[in-house]
Amino acid sequence: MEKSARPRTALNECVKVVVRCRPLSDKEKNEGHDEVRKARPEQKWYERLSTKNSDYKKHSAPLQVVKVWAERGAVQVYNPKGEDKLFTYDAAYDCTADTQTIYDEMVRPLVASVLDGFNGCVFAYGQTGTGKTHTMEGTPQHEGIIPRAFRHIWAHIENTASPDVTHLVSCSYVELYLEDIRDLLSKDCKKLTIRGQELNGFYIPEMTSVVCKSAAEMVRVMASGNKHRAAARTDMNEHSSRSHAVFLVTLETAHRATNRIRVGKLNLVDLAGSERQRKTGAGAERLREAARINQALSSLGNVISALAENSPHVPYRDSKLTRILQDSLGGNSKTIMIANIGPASYNYDETITTLRYAHRAKAIKNKPVRNEDPKDAKLREYQAEIERLRTLIERRKAAERRKKNRPQRRNRAESEEDTTSIENEHILAESTIEQEKNKTEELESQIKALEERLVQGGGGKDLINNLNETQQILEQRNLEIAERKKREVEMQQKIDLEEETTAIVTNTFATLQQEVDHKTQRLKKCLSKYACLREEGVEQREAHDAERREHEALHAALLAELRRRLLLADSFVPEAGRATVLRLRYNDDTDSWELPAHSGAEPLTARPVASGARRPTCALALAAAEPRRRSHNLLDLRPLPLPPTARRHLPPPAPAPAPPAPRTHAPLKSLEMVGRKESAVDRGRLSTARPRAPSAHHRLGTAGVRQFYFASTLRPSKLVILDSRRRKDGRPNRMYGRTDWPDGQNSLTCGSINRIDRCKRARAFRTSVRPYFRTSV
Numbered sequence: 001m002e003k004s005a006r007p008r009t010a011l012n013e014c015v016k017v018v019v020r021c022r023p024l025s026d027k028e029k030n031e032g033h034d035e036v037r038k039a040r041p042e043q044k045w046y047e048r049l050s051t052k053n054s055d056y057k058k059h060s061a062p063l064q065v066v067k068v069w070a071e072r073g074a075v076q077v078y079n080p081k082g083e084d085k086l087f088t089y090d091a092a093y094d095c096t097a098d099t100q101t102i103y104d105e106m107v108r109p110l111v112a113s114v115l116d117g118f119n120g121c122v123f124a125y126g127q128t129g130t131g132k133t134h135t136m137e138g139t140p141q142h143e144g145i146i147p148r149a150f151r152h153i154w155a156h157i158e159n160t161a162s163p164d165v166t167h168l169v170s171c172s173y174v175e176l177y178l179e180d181i182r183d184l185l186s187k188d189c190k191k192l193t194i195r196g197q198e199l200n201g202f203y204i205p206e207m208t209s210v211v212c213k214s215a216a217e218m219v220r221v222m223a224s225g226n227k228h229r230a231a232a233r234t235d236m237n238e239h240s241s242r243s244h245a246v247f248l249v250t251l252e253t254a255h256r257a258t259n260r261i262r263v264g265k266l267n268l269v270d271l272a273g274s275e276r277q278r279k280t281g282a283g284a285e286r287l288r289e290a291a292r293i294n295q296a297l298s299s300l301g302n303v304i305s306a307l308a309e310n311s312p313h314v315p316y317r318d319s320k321l322t323r324i325l326q327d328s329l330g331g332n333s334k335t336i337m338i339a340n341i342g343p344a345s346y347n348y349d350e351t352i353t354t355l356r357y358a359h360r361a362k363a364i365k366n367k368p369v370r371n372e373d374p375k376d377a378k379l380r381e382y383q384a385e386i387e388r389l390r391t392l393i394e395r396r397k398a399a400e401r402r403k404k405n406r407p408q409r410r411n412r413a414e415s416e417e418d419t420t421s422i423e424n425e426h427i428l429a430e431s432t433i434e435q436e437k438n439k440t441e442e443l444e445s446q447i448k449a450l451e452e453r454l455v456q457g458g459g460g461k462d463l464i465n466n467l468n469e470t471q472q473i474l475e476q477r478n479l480e481i482a483e484r485k486k487r488e489v490e491m492q493q494k495i496d497l498e499e500e501t502t503a504i505v506t507n508t509f510a511t512l513q514q515e516v517d518h519k520t521q522r523l524k525k526c527l528s529k530y531a532c533l534r535e536e537g538v539e540q541r542e543a544h545d546a547e548r549r550e551h552e553a554l555h556a557a558l559l560a561e562l563r564r565r566l567l568l569a570d571s572f573v574p575e576a577g578r579a580t581v582l583r584l585r586y587n588d589d590t591d592s593w594e595l596p597a598h599s600g601a602e603p604l605t606a607r608p609v610a611s612g613a614r615r616p617t618c619a620l621a622l623a624a625a626e627p628r629r630r631s632h633n634l635l636d637l638r639p640l641p642l643p644p645t646a647r648r649h650l651p652p653p654a655p656a657p658a659p660p661a662p663r664t665h666a667p668l669k670s671l672e673m674v675g676r677k678e679s680a681v682d683r684g685r686l687s688t689a690r691p692r693a694p695s696a697h698h699r700l701g702t703a704g705v706r707q708f709y710f711a712s713t714l715r716p717s718k719l720v721i722l723d724s725r726r727r728k729d730g731r732p733n734r735m736y737g738r739t740d741w742p743d744g745q746n747s748l749t750c751g752s753i754n755r756i757d758r759c760k761r762a763r764a765f766r767t768s769v770r771p772y773f774r775t776s777v
């Protein structure tokens with residue numbers, strides 16, 4: 001992910017979308033999905049699509065809901081509630097298809113483009129446990145796309161070996177775990193920062209780059225990185241990836257004839273799967289991971305939607321994942337998205353969501369261009385370094401020769417008395433020569449090491465040449481077959497569409513009645529399409545609601561966890577330490593928390609120096625002494641002490657003047673008479689004297705204040721005020737207000753309070769939260 005110069009003109013190319021459906025897992029089979037699938041009647045393609053209430057829907061038991069039409073690149077999802085859903089893609093593969101087929105038909109042409117100097121990206125997307133890692137990395141028995149790409153690259157290098165062509169292949173491997181980019185190839189998985197801007201593209205400057213000399217070496221590099229990759233068990237997957245992983249292969253090729261260098265970059269991305277807390281049964285740590293995974297995936301979804309709709313703003317900055325994938329989505333790259341799905345009805349909602357995103361991604365247009373002679377080509381660097389070392393050696397050798405000659409000349413010139421000194425000089429010269437020799441050897445070994453990194457063919461024997469030629473032809477044939485298959489799928493999709501429209505146009509009618517019947521049928525079709533679209537709208541809204549609920553539940557769970565931790569921190573961290581915590585600021589660029597230097601502007605810490613007179617001690621005296629400070633109206637974040645839970649004792653009111661007619665009254669109760677019922681008359685009498693307990697306390701307790709405190713600790717640049725009361729509909733939290741946290745302060749000024757007041761639910765904030773802040777002036 002090095003920064004590269006972006007050429008000006010490029011042809012648009014759409015993102016290719018492939019869907020792969022995995023077989024039912026053992027767990028799903030045990031739940032009886034398979035039997036139902038077998039019991040379903042076999043129907044033809046068009047019959048299935050036109051049947052609304054076919055027999056398979058009569059089975060109320062769970063069933064496989066996905067049918068893949070590989071020859072049409074279509075995926076049909078049986079909708080238990082209504083019309084089936086049909087999505088078409090560049091290619092679709094069912095559970096019988098192996099990774100080899102997917103590679104040959106879809107990925108091979110892309111890797112061939114990378115070998116030709118283009119950028120390429122293959123990324124697997126989908127719900128957890130649907131086979132993304134299986135597709136990308138595979139297992140020793142079933143190789144995935146990544147090792148296949150390695151073999152393809154090296155087969156090409158060996159086939160095109162010639163003394164005029166030099167290659168340099170290097171790999172990097174990073175993962176995005178909890179919004180941290182970690183270098184999987186460094187010893188301690190050091191954290192990396194992503195740099196750059198939206199317009200020029202993002203890049204990761206310090207990631208480890210390993211130069212490889214064979215496919216086996218690249219596999220070893222990947223395996224060593226995988227050892228550090230975060231994975232864990234969940235209820236949905238025994239070996240679930242907890243991070244998004246990007247394997248980057250950079251391939252540089254120098255042609256001596258043209259003196260040009262082409263650089264192709266291949267991003268192989270295995271995303272972590274979206275997951276529902278309810279299904280994965282995630283605990284505290286898994287929950288934190290899931291929240292970050294879902295957050296990054298939802299940012300990716302937003303980017304895909306924005307690009308598909310040609311929106312003027314694409315939110316790449318929302319997450320590090322979208323920053324890493326910026327070039328692959330809407331940039332300088334040829335991209336393939338592999339959408340992995342599962343067939344079980346249990347995952348119907350997630351499958352539909354994945355298919356919708358994949359369908360949307362089809363509309364993304366990239367602008368791939370060949371990278372020729374980029375500034376950061378390592379090959380050029382290496383070649384320059386070799387050249388420099390060679391001239392250095394030449395110079396050293398010349399100097400050596402000169403030194404050897406000099407003492408001989410001297411020998412002849414000097415008299416016999418100087419023999420001892422000459423001998424010493426000679427010894428010195430010899431040792432210098434020895435040193436120079438060692439240095440030259442060192443330089444030569446450096447050149448050798450550099451040259452070893454570069455792969456250069458030596459021409460070779462006829463037999464090998466023949467074999468290479470045959471392999472090249474084979475590769476060419478494979479590409480042609482893949483191209484033909486792709487065209488077949490496209491044609492089939494077109495034919496289906498044409499059939500539908502021509503059937504309408506070419507119809508001739510013998511009678512008027514026939515025409516009426518036909519048009520009625522068409523109308524019905526249109527109506528059903530309209531109903532379908534409406535249904536889809538409702539479904540999307542429902543899916544969105546479900547997603548939102550999921551986020552809210554996750555948020556509540558995380559907040560509970562945070563509250564637990566902060567309670568621990570509150571109990572053990574002293575007050576002074578907490579004030580420091582509040583001053584911490586997160587720096588997006590350096591990706592770390594920073595403690596800003598004390599500017600002296602903090603209102604609570606930098607009080608004005610008393611001018612000789614006695615310094616006022618209480619808030620009232622302070623305000624009186626310095627009227628200017630009254631307007632500051634600074635607020636202290638510390639919650640007020642709780643209002644008393646029992647009512648205050650008030651002396652009974654003075655007895656009323658004696659009534660004219662002697663009448664016995666019940667004695668007046670004091671407020672302390674807890675547990676006894678008051679009569680209506682008593683209540684009426686006491687109502688004027690009784691102090692009103694703060695209603696906010698009854699409604700909010702200290703929870704709002706506490707959470708306010710917590711929220712500010714969590715993200716000091718934002719102020720989020722939450723109420724932990726449950727709503728009537730059972731939802732746990734409610735947001736009262738949100739505002740910018742005043743910079744460099746650990747208190748709220750009057751201005752920021754006003755901003756809160758203006759925002760949504762301002763009234764609720766004013767009445768329920770404000771009374772709990774004590775003014776410090």
Ligand SMILES: Nc1ncnc2c1ncn2[C@@H]1O[C@H](COP(=O)(O)OP(=O)(O)OP(=O)(O)O)[C@@H](O)[C@H]1O
Nearest residue numbers: 022023128129130131132133134237240241272273
């Ligand atoms: N096409 C397939 N054929 C056979 N088995 C498969 C296939 N796809 C996936 N599996 C099996 O499904 C299980 C889950 O696969 P995998 O770990 O690749 O899912 P994932 O999408 O990467 O999940 P996560 O997002 O949680 O990492 C594995 O046991 C894998 O062997």
